[in-house]
Amino acid sequence: MKELWLPKMVKILSANANRLSGALHVQFQNQVYALVKRENGKKIGVPERLMTEWAEFIELETDAVKQSLKTVELDEMHKIDKERDRVVSNILELIKAQRKSPIEEVAQAAMLLYHSIGNYRGIQSETFDAETGYICSLLKDLEPMTAQLSVLQLSSTVGKLKQLNEAYEKLFLKRQEKLVQLRLPTMKDIRLYTDQIFNAVCRLIEAAYVHSSVEDDQKMIEKLVDHLNAEIKHFKTTQRAINAQQRSARERRAIELRKEWAVALRVYEEKVGLPEGSLHITGKIRNRGKVRTYELLDRRNNRRLYVKMTEDGFVEV
Structure with a gap:
């Protein structure tokens, strides 16, 4: 039988770069680009x-x-948001407490205000944009209640909240304009392009080696x-180590959460x-704006759902 002849070939490992985290993916692309760039493009078959x-x-x-x-505006938005959270809490808590005032005029004013805006409890934990909208609604509901606000000496505090909310909205619009001007593609699209180019390279x-x-x-x-x-092996190993650390941290967090919220979970069930x-706390957490949500696993059908903790216990989101 004739001996089979095959050309000598080289093989670059599959990078699976789509599994790398954001910053690690950028580092990987920079590293492999530098390695390729230093060689003669014609000899390795990669056009300029x-x-x-x-x-x-x-x-x-x-x-x-x-x-x-990060953006420049984002830091200032966080500062303003913390301050308006503090002001909202002050307004709502004072109104709630003053319902029990021994001074009848104060108690009546507090009761009217509580019935009007009591449903705004917890807006401080909403996403930034949602909170901005809720505060606009709260301020609108308070407009016909200037007399009651005056009795509770809250007029200047409500004015402060209005100033903070308007300042936040201005910064938000400024930041959005900047993002539009930058016209950056989405991270998902950019990563796809760089991965496709590396694969082609x-x-x-x-092929250049064979020819x-x-x-x-x-x-x-x-x-x-x-x-x-x-480099491919190094970055794969690094990502696996990061994943292992995250799994370990998630497992520890899950144990802590199961102990802390055992009663709350049963109430929710x-x-x-x-x-x-039926439900199992996995330990996985997602942060969206200021809202922290927790993953639960329904053991009956393996369905995963996310809940947030409120004053009334768990609420699905």
Whole structure:
């Protein structure tokens, strides 16, 4: 039987870069780009146009990561939000407490105010945008109640809340205008582009090795492939370590939450008509604005749901 001849080939490992976290993905792209960039593009089969595209998308991804972490306005918005939370709490708590005032005029004013705006309890824990809308509604409901506010000496406090809410809205609009001007693609799209380019670069390098007849060029490509594979392995290992730490932290958090909220969970099960032990706290937490939600697992059907903790216990979101 004739001996089979196959060309000598090199293989760049699958990076699975889509599994890397945001900042780690940017680091990976920068590292492998630098390794490829330092070689002769013609000898490794990678055209300059593709390298230019790659560099542009890596820069976009870097900008997107920075933008997602912080804007100048965001810090000031957080400061204002903390202050308006404090003011809202002061207004609601004072009204609630003054219903029991020994001075009849004060108690009556507090009771009228409580019936008018008592349903705004807990808006401090809503998302930033939702809270802004709720505060606008609260202020509107208080407009015909100036006499009662005066009796409780809350007029200036309500005026302060209005100023803070307006300041927050202005900063929000300013930040939105900046984001529109930047016209950054979504992080998901940018990552997809950079991953596609890296995949194309890998295939071109592998093809260049097969078609090269120059031994020194083949050795150079072999060395480049070794370096790329080393980086791929390194970043995969790093991501696995991060995932393991997160799982460990989530498991510890789940144990703590199960102890802390055992009663609240049972109350919630009764409220929604589930047998005791149907729901399980997984320990997974999601933060959306100021709202922290917790994942529950329905053991009967493996359905996952998220709840938030309120004054009245768990509420599904």
